[in-house]
Amino acid sequence: MMTDGAALNRWRLILGKNAGQQLELDTARLARMDDALDFLYGREAGEDVRDRDPQGGHGSSQLTVARWLSEVRQLFPQETAEILQRHALDRYQLTELLADREVLEKMEPNQALLETVLSLKHMMRGPVLDTARRIVRRVVEQMTEKMRSEIQRSALGKLDRTSRSSVRSLRNLDIQRTIRKNLAHYDTENHRLMLEQVYFNGRVKRYNPWRVILAVDESGSMMPSIIHSAVMAGIFAALPMLDTRLVIFDTQVVDLSGYVEDPVETLMSVQLGGGTDIAGALRYCESLISMPHRTMVVLVSDLCEGNSRQNLYGVCRDILESGAKLVALTALDENAAPAYDRSTAQALAGMGAYVGAMTPARLADFMADVMRE
Incomplete structure (x- = not known):
């Protein structure tokens, strides 16, 4: 049970420095927490109020962004520190957090930081950009491990009766993939490629695989998807x-199928913002269809078309009439909470497209159901 003193300290931290004369904090640690909170949330009072310090400039006025981040990580539980970090970036635009390599390296790698890095990567240069790329890779690897496990447990995982071979023979060596996956370990001083992992091909050939074409809208609101x-x-x-083919688009279409095995390169290629030409992107996807009855076009978009909706409906109708499957996902993430153009969604559903929001595991199940038909 919280003591009266602890409750008063908590209220003092909530109320901020304006309550300093009425409520005093008990310890130096609490005073440091107060300084850290004021450094961030004192911005609500405006710069003219924050700049006034009748006692001679103690506390938060001495904090820099780097020092503040260090204090937050030391003083608060990890979950609270991540919330403060997110508020600093999203609410108060403290982009200095991402302009200093040392500061960036101290930040907790998670999806929230990944989204911020991808939004601001155009502002980064040199060592800061290199650090950002390492953060992207680390978070992507964590997400890949989790999502791979979910997909393996899904109906799609049950359909996958073949995999890359565990038989380590020269005959099965996948040279191109081994080189590409180990480029990050190249020893520039000795000019040698250090192999952290060697990849081998399975012995089962692909026979009439399903072609899945992912067309992803790169507007800012779609970042989690x-x-x-x-x-x-x-x-x-x-x-x-x-x-698998991967296409990203705004008013232009970029085919990233050559990088599909490396999500980091894919994400570092994304340029957020701009207009949206969904019809143009789907027309390009239509050109990638060679066996319609074994092709699934998965459009990931909020369906806010920047050009004529009639053009969009026309290309969607052409794809469906060819015999290919068309899936319009208004959100593809763990929350599957979409914001989208409902009239366009209704029109596409009326043509026979599947329209909805899905988690990755649910999409895997859906794809398996389609393939069984």
Whole structure:
């Protein structure tokens, strides 16, 4: 049970420095916590109020962004520190957090930081950008491991009866994939490629695989779905029964199928913002269809078309009439909480497209159901 003193200290921290004369904090640690909170949330009072310090400039006025981040990580539980870090970036635009390599390296790698890095990577240069890329890779690897496990447990995982071979023979060596996956370990001083992992091909050839074409809208509101789409595309690329293509678009279309096995490269290629030409992207996807009855076009978008809806409806109708499957996902992430153009969604559903929001595991199950038909 919280004591009266502890309760008063908590209220003092909530009320901030304006309550300092009425409520005094008990310890130096609590005073440091107060300084850290004031450094961030004191911005609500405006710069003119924050700049006034009749006692001669103690506490939060001495904090820099780097020092503040260090204090937050030392003084608060990890979950609270992550919330403060997120508020600093999203609510108060403390982009200095991402302009200093040392500061960036201290930040907790998670999806919230990944989203912020991808939004601001155009502002980064040199060592800071290199550090940001390492953060992206670390978070992507964590997400890949989790999502791969979910997909393996899904109906799609049950359909996958083949995988990359565990038989380590020269005959099965996948040279190109081994080199590409180990480039990060290249020893520039001795000019040698250090192999952290060697990859081998399975002995079972792909026979009439399903072609899955992921078309991902790179508008800013779609960021969580973009991240999950890139990671899923990388997982799909390793499944022998799938031939995976990845396209990102705004008003232009960029085919990233050559990087589909590396979600980091995919995400670092994303340029958020701009207009949206869904029809143009789907017309490009239509050109990738060679066996319609074994092709699934998965559009990940909020369906806010920047050009004529009639053009969009026309290309969607052409894809469906060819015999290919069309899936319009208004959200693809762990929350599957979409914000989208409902009239466009209703029109596409009326044509026979599947329209909805899905978690990655649910998409894997859905794809398996389609393949069984």
